[in-house]
Amino acid sequence: MPSRPYASLLLITDSRSTAAHFAAFLPADRFAPELNVCSPLEAGYVLDETVYDVVVVDSSVRSEDASLLAARAADHGAAGVLLLAEAAQYDAVAAYAEANGFMALKSPADPELLRQSLAMMATVSSRLRALADRAESLQAKMDELRVVNRAKLLLIQRFKMTEKQAHRFIEKNAMDRCVTRRAIAEKIIRTYDI
Numbered sequence: 019m020p021s022r023p024y025a026s027l028l029l030i031t032d033s034r035s036t037a038a039h040f041a042a043f044l045p046a047d048r049f050a051p052e053l054n055v056c057s058p059l060e061a062g063y064v065l066d067e068t069v070y071d072v073v074v075v076d077s078s079v080r081s082e083d084a085s086l087l088a089a090r091a092a093d094h095g096a097a098g099v100l101l102l103a104e105a106a107q108y109d110a111v112a113a114y115a116e117a118n119g120f121m122a123l124k125s126p127a128d129p130e131l132l133r134q135s136l137a138m139m140a141t142v143s144s145r146l147r148a149l150a151d152r153a154e155s156l157q158a159k160m161d162e163l164r165v166v167n168r169a170k171l172l173l174i175q176r177f178k179m180t181e182k183q184a185h186r187f188i189e190k191n192a193m194d195r196c197v198t199r200r201a202i203a204e205k206i207i208r209t210y211d212i
Contacts, residue, residue: 025140028054028068030061030087031076040074043129048137061087070097071143072136077102077125085111089118098139102127162200169203172210 027049029040037055049072056064058079065073073091075084088101099120103111108124115122123135170184179187188206192199 025049025071025144026054026068027072027074027136027140028056028064028070028091029074029076030056030058030084030091031078032057033076033078036076036078043132044136045133048140058083058087062090065091065094069094071140071147073097073099074136075099075101077104085114085118088115088120088122092118092120098136098143100135100139162198162203165207166199166203168211169206172206176210 025048027044029037031037040055054064054068054070070091073088075088075091077084079087084101084103088099091097092099101111101115101120101122102125103122105124108122112122121135121139123132127135166188169188170181173179173184173187174181188199188202191202195202
């Protein structure tokens with residue numbers, strides 16, 4: 019699966035200056051033009067509507083709200099989530115972050131450490147998304163196989179076909195009708211499964 023040239027990043031902040039700093043700071047070859055900024059009030063809606071590779075919650079957001087937003091973003095799937103926490107709350111925030119599946123850094127963060135963290139999270143997020151897509155594809159194939167095998171069993175029981183004949187019957191009907199094997203198998207099950 020070829021990777022996208024850019025990683026999408028959502029910055030949740032109450033500070034316009036932080037948004038401008040992030041836009042200038044992010045490596046253009048990795049994140050531009052995929053930087054989106056929202057306020058904490060908009061964050062819930064934005065997270066429900068769009069999937070991001072990386073979500074950053076800025077320390078300008080009240081610490082209780084920031085931790086909850088980061089945990090919510092982490093629950094939304096494969097996004098890497100980073101909470102920039104003020105130094106005074108860092109220890110408590112870091113423990114909460116570890117327990118809830120996201121990362122915390124002290125704010126202001128070392129620029130190089132922040133760049134490396136964002137790049138690593140984007141890479142891991144991309145890999146997790148590819149694995150999830152593969153698992154979903156495999157699950158769909160297994161579901162189809164289970165339905166087709168159930169239909170073949172019904173054909174074998176009802177019409178005394180061999181397994182090979184039942185398989186050929188389903189395949190031929192699918193080709194003749196330009197539908198999937200699953201569609202034919204489901205029709206057989208609806209018709210003969212009493």
